[in-house]
Amino acid sequence: MxxxxxxxxxxxxxxxxxxxxxxxxxxxxxxxxxxxxxxxxxxxxxxxxxxxxxxxxxxxxxxxxxxxxxxxxxxxxxxxxxxxxxxxxxxxxxxxxxxxxxxxxxxxxxxxxxxxxxxxxxxxxxxxxxxxxxxxxxxxxxxxxxxxxxxxxxxxxxxxxxxxxxxxxxxxQHGLSAKQLYDAPTLTAISHSPNGRYYLTTSRHYSDSTGNSPQTETLLKDSDGKTQYRFSGISASSVAWRDDSQQLAFMQDQKLILLNMKDFSTKVITQTLEGASGFHYFNDDTLIFTWSKNEDDAHKLIKHYRGLEDRWSYARSNSQVFLLDLNSSLINALTEGKLSHRLEDYNAHRNTILVSRNPQDYTAPPHMLTELLEINLSDSKQTLLGQYRTFRKASYAKDGIYLVAGPDFVGGLGRALPQDMLANNYDGQLYWMDLNGSNHKALSKKFDPSITTIDVLKSNDVLLKVNDEDRQQLYLFDRRKSRFKHIELGFDVVQDYAISHTRNNEILVTGTQASTPQQLKRITLKNNRAELLWDSKELAYQHTEIATLEEFDFTNQSGVKIKGRVYLPDGLDKTQKYPALVYYYGGTSPVSRAFSGRYPFNLWAAHGYIVYVLQPTGATGFGQTFSAEHVNAWGEHTAQDIIDGTKAFTQAYPFVDSARIGNLGASYGGFMTMLLATKTDMFSASIAHAGISNITSYWGQGWWGYLYSGEASKNSFPWNNPTLYSQHSPVFHADKITTPLLLLHGDADTNVPPGESHNMYTALKLLGKDVELIEYKGADHQILARDRRFHWWNTMLAYFDMHLKDQPQWWQFIYQK
The missing domain is CATH 2.60.120 (Jelly Rolls)
Structure with a gap:
């Protein structure tokens, strides 16, 4: 019955x-x-x-x-x-x-x-x-x-x-969708004419009908925004402007073409420049550019390594600097030799160029040497200005040369650290030196943001793009006053910028906010006035509900403020309990505040998760002492920040269900996910994408392994510091893991080889732990293609739905047995 x-x-x-x-x-x-x-x-x-x-x-x-x-x-x-x-x-x-x-x-x-x-x-x-x-x-x-x-x-x-x-x-209104984030129009490149009267934009968007193939368009517009010319198959970033703005040059289908701005007529200069790039007007009649040629592979059966650089696919490509005469089409080599030369800057008035090259030298961290040379084009005389370990960029000034390099540049000239700390040379600093390379001056020792790129203005001042805590910002360095001035843009993240050389120094800038999609603005540096030219919100997000953003900081055990932010789902009911996701990187740079990206925080919030993003100890942009904590730590401080930050987060947000918190990170963040799993059981599910499980194997096999380890493990090697390489490697503590773990990896990843996930998968399978391994075929360190990106995003959310919402159906649908 x-x-x-x-x-x-x-x-x-x-x-x-x-x-x-x-x-x-x-x-x-x-x-x-x-x-x-x-x-x-x-x-x-x-x-x-x-x-x-x-x-x-x-x-x-x-x-x-x-x-x-x-x-x-x-x-x-x-x-x-x-x-x-x-x-x-x-x-x-x-x-x-x-x-x-x-x-x-x-x-x-x-x-x-x-x-x-x-x-x-x-x-x-x-x-x-x-x-x-x-x-x-x-x-x-x-x-x-x-x-x-x-x-x-x-x-x-x-x-x-x-x-x-x-x-x-x-x-x-409707909730944010994955298609919106990926398919929405974005400006991928911009360019500004020297006289400020014209600008170019390259836009890109995707659709179901074109799949993985983007639809792109490059437009030439006047200062009023009216389209004057349309380009096919080129990017605005590859266009070269003549100083008088009456002509521009671009490569199209391996042809070099000139566009006359008076009547928009075109002229083909040459059709034989395969491998050429980086064109600039050296003067009105001459272009300077870089030309690369791949080495013919004589060996079909073997690859004989000539050095550590041979792990890079482009290592045997030889690049040199050339001049092209626009009247005769004659091309003249300015550099030669077995070493590739990179053009840093040029000065037509002095008839000189700055180039850099990398002779093979592993004697000191980061195990790469850079030589900076000035070449006089009149007699081809080369002057070696210096040999540096932490070099990034050099540009001519009126009375010398500006450089970007790490704190250890020229014997530690840029250090602003306690004597016993090792500098993190990913923390970019600004320097000046004379034209002989003998007199150097540090300019940014009291400037905490990390400098990434520079452009020298005609005034001899410098426009800098920097990591300013977790924001990417523009600053102006006033040479006369030796002062840094922040340029107010209304962006959390400056993505691209282009400068005119007018008296007022107008610049075009693309960027986003954490909760606002991409915009294009025109800024006048003289009065710091901004004008909106283009807004993707009007094109793709007009009726979209966006998560509410709140800043959330806490003080760690060392008394240092750790910055963070929280994304709250639209329509949140604070009387209910919600699952949460904690995201971090933990490497040498902070997690970007961009509106979209590979890890779509706003999308996760749209799926009902409260999202906490924190910037743990070791990142650049917060001052040299903060970034130097990354050296020889391999998660020692970072893991504790994440654990303590998550505890503070759940206390500050009582509607977060502390029994339903997931965590995830990628690359170094994937390493952190694995490491955290060996240290705490506070998370109910964890995801590591392209994570490092064994520091030794990454050091020896990853594309950048030995270079990155030159900073992250400075002066430490498996033979002189085996404790660092073993005891900080998560796979050596796999038996302590109790949290369900999803390992994601591209099977063609060269940065962090997929064996790093296989190490941990093998260990956890043998230990009978809850572990999944998913590889994306043909994918490198990032999942880029549209179809793979959607599948990858779905996989992560489905995994968390299964463990944090007790909803396994989505995971089962994707991975039906």
């Missing part, structure tokens, strides 16, 4: 779950009839699918009406449709929301031919269509043909299980 009752209840429950429910026609929009220009219907042509795909974007948009061959049609409620049949096409669309990964079946009655699109992707089927969607807001568009009676048209939804419910909505 008990068994029969239980069986009856089970059968009733299954029947209830499988019952189809008709969707509310008041929340379904109708548009039609979409009559064609003549009597020929789309389904009578060979291009039916293309016709439907072309129409789709107009139907997806949130406009109230649509003009079709001169007829203005308004969207209306499906419940108001009274006609039996109509000519041409008709369209239906509705929005729905899901609170979790949801699976079900959409069924249509009364439509003989239907094209059904879910979030822009066409579903297969005739009258029934499988639905599977993650947490968030979604859109269905149905393009209908051959409807005999609209009164008989019904749209039903059947959930796969009781929890697979959808809620139709008609709200004007």
């Amino acid at each position: 008990i068994l029969r009752t239980a069986a009856t209840l089970l059968f009733s429950s299954i029947a209830l779950q499988l019952n189809a429910a008709q969707l509310d026609e008041k929340k379904i929009q109708f548009l039609g009839p979409l009559t064609t220009y003549n009597s020929i219907k789309p389904n009578n042509t060979a291009h039916q699918s293309k016709i439907i795909q072309t129409l789709l974007p107009s139907l997806q948009s949130r406009v109230d009406s649509l003009s079709v061959f001169g007829n203005q049609l308004k969207w209306q409620k499906m419940s108001d449709i009274k006609a039996l049949t109509m000519a041409g096409l008709q369209a239906l669309k509705f929005q729905f929301n899901t609170k979790r990964f949801t699976q079900g079946k959409l069924s249509l009655a009364g439509i003989k031919t239907a094209h059904v699109f879910l979030n822009g992707e066409q579903l297969s089927g005739q009258s029934e269509f499988d639905i599977h969607v993650p947490t968030g807001d979604h859109q269905i568009v149905i393009i209908a043909e051959q409807v005999d009676n609209w009164n008989e048209v019904k749209i039903n939804y059947t959930p796969k299980a009781e929890h697979d419910q959808i809620t139709l909505t008609d709200k004007s």
Whole structure:
């Protein structure tokens, strides 16, 4: 009797779950009839699918009406449709929301031919269509043909299980989606004419129809933003402007082309410059550029290593500097030899160039030597200005040379550290030296931000891009006053900038905020006034709900403030408990505050997670002492910061469920995830992407392993400090791990070889621990391709849904056994 009752209840429950429910026609929009220009219907042509795909974007948009061959049609409620049949096409669309990964079946009655699109992707089927969607807001568009009676048209939804419910909505805002973040238009490059009257932008966006192939466009605009010329197949970053702004040069299909700005006529200079790049006008009639040639591989069976650099695929490519005469097309080599030469800067008035090269020298950290030379082009005389271990960049000044290098430059000239601390030379500093290379001066010892790039202005002042704590900012160095001035841009992250050489020094800048997508602004340095020229929010995020951002800092055990930020989901109910994700890097740079990126914090918040991002000890941008803690630490301070920061975070945010916290990081952050798993069980699930499990094998096998270790493990090697290399390597403590761990890696990763994840996977499998390993085929250190990126993002969220929300269905759907 008990068994029969239980069986009856089970059968009733299954029947209830499988019952189809008709969707509310008041929340379904109708548009039609979409009559064609003549009597020929789309389904009578060979291009039916293309016709439907072309129409789709107009139907997806949130406009109230649509003009079709001169007829203005308004969207209306499906419940108001009274006609039996109509000519041409008709369209239906509705929005729905899901609170979790949801699976079900959409069924249509009364439509003989239907094209059904879910979030822009066409579903297969005739009258029934499988639905599977993650947490968030979604859109269905149905393009209908051959409807005999609209009164008989019904749209039903059947959930796969009781929890697979959808809620139709008609709200004007929708949650952020992965497609928005990846596909939205972005400016990938900009350029500014010297006179400030023109600028170029290269934009890129993706779509379902083009898949992994981006759609790009480079436009030449005047100062009012009006398009004057369109380029094909080039980037704004590769265009060279003549000083008078009357001509520009660019490479297209391996041809060097000149564009006359007076009449926009073009002239091909040469068609034989494969491997050439970095063009600049040396003077009005001459271009200076770098030309590279790959070494012919004579050996098909073996590779004989000539040094540690041979682990880099481009190590045997030889690059030299050349001049090209625009009148005769004659090319003249300025450098030669077995060592490649990089052009640092040039001075046409002095007829000299600055170049750098790297002779093989491993005698001291970071196990690379840079020689800086000045070459007089009149007699080809070379003057060795210096040999440096921490060199990054050199540029001419009026009375000398500006350089960017680490604190240890020229015997520690830039150090601002206690005597017993080893400097982190990823912490870029600004220097000046005379033209003979004999007199040096440190300019930024009291300037905490880490300098990455510089541009010398005609005033002899310097525009600097820096890591300023967890922001990327622009500063102006006033040479006369020896003072750094912050340029107010309204950006958390400056992505790209381009300078004009007008009296007011206008610059174009692209950037984002942590909660604001990309913008392009024009800034006048003289008065620090900004003008908005382009805004991706208006193009792709107009109706999007974005997470609320809060700053959250805490003081660590050493009394140092550790910066952080928290992303709160839209519509948060603080009376409820929410799962949380903790993200960090832990290496030599802070986690960017960019709106989007490989790790989409705003998207995670849209999926119902509270996201805490912190900047633990060791990163640049917070001063030399803070960054120097990274040296020879390998997580010693960083792990404690993450543990203590997470505790402080959960105390400050009582609506975070401390029993449902996940953590993740990549590269050095992946190393930190593995290391944390050996030190704490406070996390309920962990993800390490491209993480280091064994410091020794990374040092010996990673592309940058020995160079990076030259700072991170300065003066320490497996033979003189085996404790550092073993006891700080997570795989040596794998037996202490109790947290479920997902290891992600590209199987073509050269930076951190996939064997680093295999080490830990092997150890945890043998120990009987909860571990998963997923490799992305053909992917290097980053997951870049559109289809892989979506799968990768889904994998991470599905893993956390399984462990932090007790919702394994999404993971099971992706990785069905």
